[in-house]
Amino acid sequence: MDCLLELVLEKKDTNSKARAGYIDTDHGRIQTPIFMPVGTQGTVKAVTQKSLKEEVEAQIILGNTYHLYLRPGTEILEKAGGLHKFMNWDKPILTDSGGFQVYSLSELRKLTEEGVKFRSHLDGSEHFFTPEKVIGIERSIGSDIMMVLDECTPYPCEYDYAKNSKDMTTRWAVRNKEAFENSEPLYGHKQHLFGIVQGSVYKDLREQSARELVDIGFDGYAVGGLAVGEPAEMMYDTVDFTTDFLPEDKPRYLMGVGRPENILENIARGIDMFDCVMPTRNARNAYLFTSRGYLAMRNARHKEDFTTVDPECDCYLCKNFTKAYLRHLFIANEILALQLASLHNLRFYLNLVTKAREHIIAGTFTEWKNETVKIISKNVNSTQED
Protein backbone atom coordinates (compact mmCIF):
# COMPACT_ATOMS: atom_id res chain seq x y z
CA MET A 1 0.00 0.00 0.00
CA ASP A 2 1.78 3.07 -1.27
CA CYS A 3 -0.34 5.69 0.34
CA LEU A 4 1.53 7.10 3.28
CA LEU A 5 1.34 10.80 3.72
CA GLU A 6 3.75 12.65 5.92
CA LEU A 7 3.90 16.04 7.42
CA VAL A 8 7.49 17.16 7.09
CA LEU A 9 8.22 19.40 10.03
CA GLU A 10 10.26 22.48 9.28
CA LYS A 11 10.00 24.24 12.60
CA LYS A 12 8.34 23.78 15.96
CA ASP A 13 7.53 26.77 18.09
CA THR A 14 9.34 26.89 21.43
CA ASN A 15 6.59 28.62 23.44
CA SER A 16 3.63 26.72 22.04
CA LYS A 17 2.74 23.56 20.15
CA ALA A 18 2.61 25.42 16.83
CA ARG A 19 4.27 23.66 13.89
CA ALA A 20 5.31 24.73 10.41
CA GLY A 21 5.77 22.12 7.75
CA TYR A 22 4.54 20.79 4.45
CA ILE A 23 2.57 17.90 3.02
CA ASP A 24 3.26 16.59 -0.48
CA THR A 25 0.44 15.20 -2.57
CA ASP A 26 0.27 14.23 -6.23
CA HIS A 27 -1.43 17.54 -6.88
CA GLY A 28 1.25 19.56 -5.17
CA ARG A 29 2.67 20.68 -1.88
CA ILE A 30 0.60 22.07 0.97
CA GLN A 31 2.45 24.36 3.31
CA THR A 32 1.19 24.26 6.86
CA PRO A 33 -0.45 25.63 8.86
CA ILE A 34 -3.05 25.97 6.13
CA PHE A 35 -6.62 27.10 5.69
CA MET A 36 -8.68 25.19 3.14
CA PRO A 37 -11.57 27.04 1.46
CA VAL A 38 -14.80 25.05 1.44
CA GLY A 39 -16.19 24.14 -1.97
CA THR A 40 -18.99 21.82 -0.99
CA GLN A 41 -20.56 21.28 -4.40
CA GLY A 42 -17.47 21.52 -6.57
CA THR A 43 -17.24 25.29 -6.30
CA VAL A 44 -16.10 27.69 -3.65
CA LYS A 45 -19.22 29.82 -3.68
CA ALA A 46 -18.87 33.10 -5.59
CA VAL A 47 -15.16 32.60 -6.36
CA THR A 48 -13.76 31.36 -9.67
CA GLN A 49 -11.04 28.75 -9.80
CA LYS A 50 -8.76 31.28 -11.47
CA SER A 51 -9.29 33.68 -8.62
CA LEU A 52 -8.88 30.96 -6.00
CA LYS A 53 -5.53 30.04 -7.47
CA GLU A 54 -4.12 33.40 -8.48
CA GLU A 55 -5.63 35.81 -5.95
CA VAL A 56 -6.61 33.82 -2.87
CA GLU A 57 -3.61 31.54 -3.44
CA ALA A 58 -5.49 28.60 -2.01
CA GLN A 59 -3.32 25.50 -1.79
CA ILE A 60 -6.11 22.98 -1.22
CA ILE A 61 -9.90 23.13 -1.19
CA LEU A 62 -12.71 20.98 0.14
CA GLY A 63 -15.49 19.09 -1.53
CA ASN A 64 -18.33 17.20 0.12
CA THR A 65 -19.12 13.55 -0.47
CA TYR A 66 -22.81 13.77 0.45
CA HIS A 67 -23.50 16.79 -1.74
CA LEU A 68 -21.46 15.62 -4.74
CA TYR A 69 -23.01 12.16 -4.54
CA LEU A 70 -26.50 13.69 -4.72
CA ARG A 71 -25.51 16.14 -7.43
CA PRO A 72 -24.01 15.70 -9.99
CA GLY A 73 -23.60 12.05 -8.87
CA THR A 74 -20.70 9.65 -9.14
CA GLU A 75 -21.49 8.62 -12.72
CA ILE A 76 -20.98 12.15 -14.02
CA LEU A 77 -17.89 12.60 -11.86
CA GLU A 78 -16.35 9.41 -13.23
CA LYS A 79 -17.19 10.33 -16.81
CA ALA A 80 -15.59 13.71 -16.22
CA GLY A 81 -12.43 12.00 -14.99
CA GLY A 82 -12.85 12.97 -11.35
CA LEU A 83 -13.56 16.20 -9.54
CA HIS A 84 -10.22 17.80 -10.36
CA LYS A 85 -10.92 17.65 -14.09
CA PHE A 86 -14.64 18.28 -13.71
CA MET A 87 -14.07 21.59 -11.92
CA ASN A 88 -10.68 22.27 -13.53
CA TRP A 89 -8.79 22.50 -10.25
CA ASP A 90 -5.34 20.89 -10.40
CA LYS A 91 -4.31 21.47 -6.80
CA PRO A 92 -5.19 19.18 -3.90
CA ILE A 93 -8.77 18.48 -2.88
CA LEU A 94 -9.96 17.11 0.46
CA THR A 95 -13.42 15.59 0.71
CA ASP A 96 -15.50 15.49 3.83
CA SER A 97 -17.36 12.25 4.17
CA GLY A 98 -20.89 13.28 4.99
CA GLY A 99 -20.18 12.95 8.71
CA PHE A 100 -20.99 16.61 9.16
CA GLN A 101 -24.35 16.06 7.46
CA VAL A 102 -25.06 13.45 10.14
CA TYR A 103 -25.00 16.48 12.43
CA SER A 104 -26.35 19.29 10.25
CA LEU A 105 -29.10 17.22 8.61
CA SER A 106 -29.95 15.34 11.79
CA GLU A 107 -33.69 15.66 11.07
CA LEU A 108 -33.26 13.97 7.71
CA ARG A 109 -31.22 10.93 8.72
CA LYS A 110 -31.32 7.76 10.75
CA LEU A 111 -28.17 6.24 12.27
CA THR A 112 -27.52 2.55 12.69
CA GLU A 113 -24.45 0.45 13.31
CA GLU A 114 -24.35 -0.37 9.63
CA GLY A 115 -24.44 3.23 8.44
CA VAL A 116 -26.61 6.29 8.05
CA LYS A 117 -29.78 6.60 6.02
CA PHE A 118 -30.34 10.07 4.61
CA ARG A 119 -33.46 11.51 3.11
CA SER A 120 -32.12 13.82 0.41
CA HIS A 121 -32.60 17.50 1.27
CA LEU A 122 -33.14 18.01 -2.49
CA ASP A 123 -35.96 15.60 -3.30
CA GLY A 124 -36.62 13.48 -0.21
CA SER A 125 -35.22 10.30 -1.79
CA GLU A 126 -33.52 7.82 0.54
CA HIS A 127 -29.78 7.07 0.43
CA PHE A 128 -27.81 4.75 2.66
CA PHE A 129 -24.23 5.76 3.49
CA THR A 130 -21.84 3.20 4.95
CA PRO A 131 -18.10 3.57 5.51
CA GLU A 132 -17.57 1.29 2.51
CA LYS A 133 -19.92 3.24 0.27
CA VAL A 134 -18.39 6.57 1.26
CA ILE A 135 -14.89 5.34 0.36
CA GLY A 136 -16.30 4.31 -3.02
CA ILE A 137 -17.80 7.75 -3.60
CA GLU A 138 -14.55 9.41 -2.58
CA ARG A 139 -12.74 7.20 -5.09
CA SER A 140 -15.17 8.44 -7.75
CA ILE A 141 -14.52 12.00 -6.70
CA GLY A 142 -10.78 11.39 -6.70
CA SER A 143 -9.94 13.63 -3.76
CA ASP A 144 -6.32 13.71 -2.60
CA ILE A 145 -7.41 13.44 1.01
CA MET A 146 -10.48 11.39 1.86
CA MET A 147 -12.17 11.64 5.24
CA VAL A 148 -13.62 8.62 7.00
CA LEU A 149 -17.36 8.47 7.65
CA ASP A 150 -17.92 9.48 11.26
CA GLU A 151 -20.64 10.84 13.48
CA CYS A 152 -20.21 14.51 14.32
CA THR A 153 -21.96 14.81 17.69
CA PRO A 154 -23.84 17.92 18.74
CA TYR A 155 -23.14 20.11 21.77
CA PRO A 156 -24.13 19.62 24.47
CA CYS A 157 -23.83 15.85 24.29
CA GLU A 158 -24.46 13.44 27.16
CA TYR A 159 -21.43 11.38 28.17
CA ASP A 160 -23.05 8.05 27.39
CA TYR A 161 -24.16 9.20 23.98
CA ALA A 162 -20.72 10.65 23.24
CA LYS A 163 -19.06 7.39 24.32
CA ASN A 164 -21.31 5.15 22.24
CA SER A 165 -20.98 7.48 19.28
CA LYS A 166 -17.20 7.59 19.59
CA ASP A 167 -17.06 3.80 19.80
CA MET A 168 -19.14 3.50 16.66
CA THR A 169 -17.00 6.07 14.86
CA THR A 170 -13.99 3.91 15.77
CA ARG A 171 -15.68 0.77 14.41
CA TRP A 172 -16.58 2.70 11.29
CA ALA A 173 -12.93 3.87 11.07
CA VAL A 174 -11.81 0.25 10.90
CA ARG A 175 -14.28 -0.40 8.08
CA ASN A 176 -13.23 2.81 6.31
CA LYS A 177 -9.60 1.72 6.45
CA GLU A 178 -10.39 -1.76 5.14
CA ALA A 179 -12.49 -0.39 2.29
CA PHE A 180 -9.67 2.01 1.51
CA GLU A 181 -7.09 -0.75 1.38
CA ASN A 182 -9.36 -2.94 -0.72
CA SER A 183 -9.93 -0.30 -3.37
CA GLU A 184 -7.80 1.59 -5.84
CA PRO A 185 -7.67 5.18 -7.06
CA LEU A 186 -9.43 5.66 -10.40
CA TYR A 187 -7.47 8.49 -11.93
CA GLY A 188 -3.79 7.68 -11.51
CA HIS A 189 -3.00 9.90 -8.55
CA LYS A 190 -2.60 8.78 -4.95
CA GLN A 191 -5.42 9.27 -2.46
CA HIS A 192 -4.95 9.42 1.30
CA LEU A 193 -7.27 8.69 4.20
CA PHE A 194 -7.68 10.68 7.42
CA GLY A 195 -9.30 9.41 10.60
CA ILE A 196 -11.50 11.64 12.74
CA VAL A 197 -11.15 11.87 16.52
CA GLN A 198 -14.49 12.21 18.30
CA GLY A 199 -15.55 12.17 21.96
CA SER A 200 -17.29 15.52 22.34
CA VAL A 201 -15.70 17.57 25.14
CA TYR A 202 -14.82 14.54 27.29
CA LYS A 203 -11.06 14.15 27.63
CA ASP A 204 -11.04 10.43 28.41
CA LEU A 205 -13.12 9.79 25.29
CA ARG A 206 -10.87 12.01 23.18
CA GLU A 207 -7.82 10.15 24.42
CA GLN A 208 -9.41 6.77 23.70
CA SER A 209 -10.53 7.90 20.27
CA ALA A 210 -7.11 9.26 19.35
CA ARG A 211 -5.32 6.12 20.53
CA GLU A 212 -7.77 3.85 18.71
CA LEU A 213 -7.39 5.73 15.45
CA VAL A 214 -3.60 5.84 15.68
CA ASP A 215 -3.67 2.08 16.22
CA ILE A 216 -5.67 1.65 13.03
CA GLY A 217 -3.23 3.95 11.26
CA PHE A 218 -4.18 6.85 9.01
CA ASP A 219 -2.39 9.33 6.80
CA GLY A 220 -3.57 12.17 8.98
CA TYR A 221 -5.79 12.79 11.95
CA ALA A 222 -8.70 15.15 12.21
CA VAL A 223 -10.30 16.50 15.33
CA GLY A 224 -14.03 16.55 14.69
CA GLY A 225 -17.14 17.34 16.67
CA LEU A 226 -15.95 20.76 17.77
CA ALA A 227 -17.18 24.27 16.94
CA VAL A 228 -20.73 23.00 17.24
CA GLY A 229 -21.79 25.52 19.88
CA GLU A 230 -19.43 24.89 22.79
CA PRO A 231 -17.56 27.84 24.36
CA ALA A 232 -14.29 28.66 22.57
CA GLU A 233 -12.20 27.85 25.66
CA MET A 234 -13.73 24.39 25.77
CA MET A 235 -12.79 23.85 22.13
CA TYR A 236 -9.24 25.07 22.80
CA ASP A 237 -8.87 22.80 25.84
CA THR A 238 -10.15 19.78 23.95
CA VAL A 239 -7.81 20.39 21.02
CA ASP A 240 -4.85 21.06 23.30
CA PHE A 241 -5.49 17.82 25.13
CA THR A 242 -6.13 15.76 22.01
CA THR A 243 -3.11 16.74 19.92
CA ASP A 244 -0.80 15.22 22.54
CA PHE A 245 -2.04 11.79 21.46
CA LEU A 246 -1.44 12.35 17.75
CA PRO A 247 1.80 11.46 15.95
CA GLU A 248 4.14 14.34 15.21
CA ASP A 249 4.82 13.26 11.64
CA LYS A 250 1.19 13.23 10.51
CA PRO A 251 -1.00 16.19 9.57
CA ARG A 252 -3.59 17.29 12.13
CA TYR A 253 -6.80 18.79 10.88
CA LEU A 254 -9.33 20.63 13.01
CA MET A 255 -12.58 20.26 11.13
CA GLY A 256 -14.87 23.21 10.60
CA VAL A 257 -12.86 25.80 12.50
CA GLY A 258 -13.30 28.67 12.50
CA ARG A 259 -13.06 32.35 13.22
CA PRO A 260 -9.61 33.85 12.54
CA GLU A 261 -8.81 33.97 16.25
CA ASN A 262 -9.92 30.32 16.62
CA ILE A 263 -7.46 29.34 13.92
CA LEU A 264 -4.53 31.11 15.54
CA GLU A 265 -5.34 29.67 18.96
CA ASN A 266 -5.57 26.17 17.56
CA ILE A 267 -2.34 26.52 15.58
CA ALA A 268 -0.82 27.25 18.97
CA ARG A 269 -2.30 23.97 20.17
CA GLY A 270 -0.72 21.89 17.44
CA ILE A 271 -3.18 21.94 14.52
CA ASP A 272 -1.92 22.11 10.92
CA MET A 273 -5.05 22.23 8.79
CA PHE A 274 -8.34 24.10 8.99
CA ASP A 275 -11.48 24.53 6.97
CA CYS A 276 -14.57 26.61 7.59
CA VAL A 277 -17.50 28.04 5.68
CA MET A 278 -17.22 31.23 7.68
CA PRO A 279 -15.06 33.32 5.33
CA THR A 280 -17.33 32.57 2.37
CA ARG A 281 -20.70 32.44 4.11
CA ASN A 282 -20.06 35.52 6.18
CA ALA A 283 -18.78 37.31 3.09
CA ARG A 284 -22.08 36.65 1.37
CA ASN A 285 -23.78 38.06 4.46
CA ALA A 286 -21.69 41.26 4.29
CA TYR A 287 -19.41 40.38 7.20
CA LEU A 288 -15.76 41.01 6.42
CA PHE A 289 -12.66 40.02 8.34
CA THR A 290 -9.79 42.47 8.34
CA SER A 291 -6.40 42.92 9.97
CA ARG A 292 -8.03 45.54 12.21
CA GLY A 293 -11.09 43.53 13.19
CA TYR A 294 -14.36 42.67 11.55
CA LEU A 295 -16.78 44.87 9.64
CA ALA A 296 -20.53 44.54 9.04
CA MET A 297 -20.57 46.07 5.59
CA ARG A 298 -24.31 46.79 5.47
CA ASN A 299 -24.03 49.16 8.42
CA ALA A 300 -24.97 52.74 7.64
CA ARG A 301 -21.70 54.03 9.06
CA HIS A 302 -19.91 52.91 5.89
CA LYS A 303 -22.21 54.88 3.60
CA GLU A 304 -19.72 57.67 2.98
CA ASP A 305 -16.54 55.88 3.98
CA PHE A 306 -14.31 56.12 0.93
CA THR A 307 -11.40 54.29 2.55
CA THR A 308 -10.42 50.74 1.75
CA VAL A 309 -11.75 47.71 3.65
CA ASP A 310 -8.33 46.60 4.85
CA PRO A 311 -5.25 48.69 4.06
CA GLU A 312 -3.03 45.72 4.88
CA CYS A 313 -4.78 43.41 2.43
CA ASP A 314 -3.50 42.79 -1.09
CA CYS A 315 -6.74 41.47 -2.56
CA TYR A 316 -8.57 42.87 -5.60
CA LEU A 317 -11.27 44.42 -3.40
CA CYS A 318 -8.87 46.20 -1.08
CA LYS A 319 -6.60 47.42 -3.86
CA ASN A 320 -9.36 48.87 -6.02
CA PHE A 321 -12.57 49.72 -4.17
CA THR A 322 -13.90 51.65 -1.17
CA LYS A 323 -16.09 50.59 1.73
CA ALA A 324 -18.78 52.96 0.46
CA TYR A 325 -18.82 51.21 -2.92
CA LEU A 326 -18.89 47.72 -1.45
CA ARG A 327 -21.71 48.74 0.89
CA HIS A 328 -23.61 50.12 -2.07
CA LEU A 329 -23.21 46.79 -3.86
CA PHE A 330 -24.55 44.89 -0.85
CA ILE A 331 -27.47 47.27 -0.33
CA ALA A 332 -28.30 47.08 -4.03
CA ASN A 333 -28.10 43.30 -3.82
CA GLU A 334 -25.52 43.11 -6.56
CA ILE A 335 -23.71 39.82 -7.20
CA LEU A 336 -20.35 41.56 -7.36
CA ALA A 337 -20.62 42.28 -3.63
CA LEU A 338 -20.64 38.55 -2.87
CA GLN A 339 -17.73 37.95 -5.20
CA LEU A 340 -15.54 40.75 -3.88
CA ALA A 341 -16.32 39.98 -0.24
CA SER A 342 -15.72 36.24 -0.63
CA LEU A 343 -12.44 36.87 -2.40
CA HIS A 344 -11.37 39.24 0.35
CA ASN A 345 -12.30 37.02 3.29
CA LEU A 346 -10.55 34.02 1.77
CA ARG A 347 -7.47 36.08 0.97
CA PHE A 348 -7.50 37.34 4.56
CA TYR A 349 -7.61 33.77 5.90
CA LEU A 350 -4.80 32.63 3.61
CA ASN A 351 -2.70 35.65 4.50
CA LEU A 352 -3.36 34.93 8.17
CA VAL A 353 -2.09 31.34 8.07
CA THR A 354 0.83 32.38 5.88
CA LYS A 355 1.84 34.95 8.48
CA ALA A 356 1.41 32.38 11.23
CA ARG A 357 3.73 30.06 9.32
CA GLU A 358 6.31 32.82 8.87
CA HIS A 359 6.21 33.68 12.56
CA ILE A 360 6.56 30.03 13.58
CA ILE A 361 9.62 29.74 11.37
CA ALA A 362 10.99 33.05 12.65
CA GLY A 363 10.40 31.98 16.25
CA THR A 364 8.06 34.88 16.98
CA PHE A 365 4.75 33.08 16.77
CA THR A 366 3.33 33.28 20.30
CA GLU A 367 3.90 36.99 20.76
CA TRP A 368 2.51 37.76 17.31
CA LYS A 369 -0.46 35.45 17.84
CA ASN A 370 -1.43 37.00 21.18
CA GLU A 371 -1.28 40.52 19.78
CA THR A 372 -3.10 39.62 16.55
CA VAL A 373 -5.94 37.78 18.29
CA LYS A 374 -6.69 40.87 20.36
CA ILE A 375 -7.02 43.05 17.28
CA ILE A 376 -8.79 40.83 14.79
CA SER A 377 -11.48 39.51 17.10
CA LYS A 378 -13.03 42.94 17.62
CA ASN A 379 -15.46 45.03 15.69
CA VAL A 380 -13.41 47.60 13.76
CA ASN A 381 -15.43 50.46 15.19
CA SER A 382 -14.95 49.52 18.81
CA THR A 383 -11.25 49.08 18.08
CA GLN A 384 -11.10 52.65 16.88
CA GLU A 385 -12.90 53.88 20.00
CA ASP A 386 -10.34 52.24 22.28
Add this chain to the structure above:
RNA sequence: GGGGAGGCGCCAAAGUUGGAGAGUUGGGGCGGACUGUAAAUCCGUUGGCUAAGCCUUAGGGGGUUCGAUUCCCUCCCUCCCCA
Protein backbone atom coordinates in the same frame (compact mmCIF):
# COMPACT_ATOMS: atom_id res chain seq x y z
C1' G B 1 -65.16 69.93 -19.81
C1' G B 2 -68.02 64.96 -18.60
C1' G B 3 -67.92 60.04 -16.20
C1' G B 4 -65.59 56.40 -13.04
C1' A B 5 -62.05 54.45 -9.37
C1' G B 6 -59.05 55.55 -5.35
C1' G B 7 -55.98 58.20 -1.13
C1' C B 8 -54.18 53.94 6.07
C1' G B 9 -47.19 53.64 9.02
C1' C B 10 -40.95 55.39 5.12
C1' C B 11 -43.04 52.86 0.28
C1' A B 12 -46.69 49.44 -2.17
C1' A B 13 -50.86 46.84 -1.14
C1' A B 14 -54.91 43.83 1.95
C1' G B 15 -58.96 44.43 5.07
C1' U B 16 -62.84 46.98 7.65
C1' U B 17 -71.87 44.77 6.56
C1' G B 18 -69.95 51.39 11.98
C1' G B 19 -67.30 48.52 17.67
C1' A B 20 -60.40 43.86 18.44
C1' G B 21 -56.04 49.33 15.33
C1' A B 22 -50.08 51.95 16.68
C1' G B 23 -52.81 47.45 13.39
C1' U B 24 -52.21 42.74 8.52
C1' U B 25 -48.80 41.34 4.20
C1' G B 26 -44.65 42.51 1.23
C1' G B 27 -40.74 45.89 0.35
C1' G B 28 -37.36 49.54 2.23
C1' G B 29 -34.51 51.33 6.59
C1' C B 30 -31.66 50.09 11.04
C1' G B 31 -29.20 46.34 14.03
C1' G B 32 -27.62 41.28 15.10
C1' A B 33 -26.32 36.14 14.07
C1' C B 34 -23.54 32.70 11.02
C1' U B 35 -17.66 27.68 12.63
C1' G B 36 -16.18 19.62 8.47
C1' U B 37 -22.46 24.92 3.64
C1' A B 38 -30.31 22.39 3.13
C1' A B 39 -27.48 29.64 3.91
C1' A B 40 -26.70 35.76 -1.85
C1' U B 41 -29.61 32.80 4.59
C1' C B 42 -31.91 33.57 9.24
C1' C B 43 -33.46 36.62 13.51
C1' G B 44 -34.81 41.26 15.83
C1' U B 45 -36.51 46.11 15.22
C1' U B 46 -38.90 50.16 12.53
C1' G B 47 -44.92 57.04 15.35
C1' G B 48 -44.11 59.74 20.11
C1' C B 49 -43.67 59.96 25.50
C1' U B 50 -42.27 61.19 31.76
C1' A B 51 -42.76 53.77 28.74
C1' A B 52 -46.32 46.99 32.83
C1' G B 53 -49.08 52.66 30.89
C1' C B 54 -50.41 56.98 28.10
C1' C B 55 -50.69 60.27 23.70
C1' U B 56 -51.09 61.18 18.45
C1' U B 57 -52.45 58.76 13.80
C1' A B 58 -56.13 56.44 8.05
C1' G B 59 -55.37 63.11 2.17
C1' G B 60 -57.43 68.36 4.69
C1' G B 61 -61.80 70.37 7.03
C1' G B 62 -66.71 69.65 8.75
C1' G B 63 -71.08 66.52 9.92
C1' U B 64 -74.20 62.05 11.56
C1' U B 65 -73.50 58.51 15.77
C1' C B 66 -72.92 56.08 22.38
C1' G B 67 -68.90 54.95 18.93
C1' A B 68 -66.15 56.68 12.33
C1' U B 69 -60.49 54.14 9.03
C1' U B 70 -65.64 52.51 7.51
C1' C B 71 -71.64 56.58 6.48
C1' C B 72 -72.68 61.96 4.66
C1' C B 73 -70.90 67.03 2.87
C1' U B 74 -66.90 69.82 1.06
C1' C B 75 -62.01 70.85 -0.58
C1' C B 76 -57.25 68.78 -2.28
C1' C B 77 -54.53 65.02 -4.83
C1' U B 78 -53.65 60.42 -7.98
C1' C B 79 -55.16 56.99 -11.78
C1' C B 80 -58.57 55.27 -15.83
C1' C B 81 -62.29 56.22 -19.73
C1' C B 82 -64.87 59.81 -22.93
C1' A B 83 -64.53 64.80 -25.31
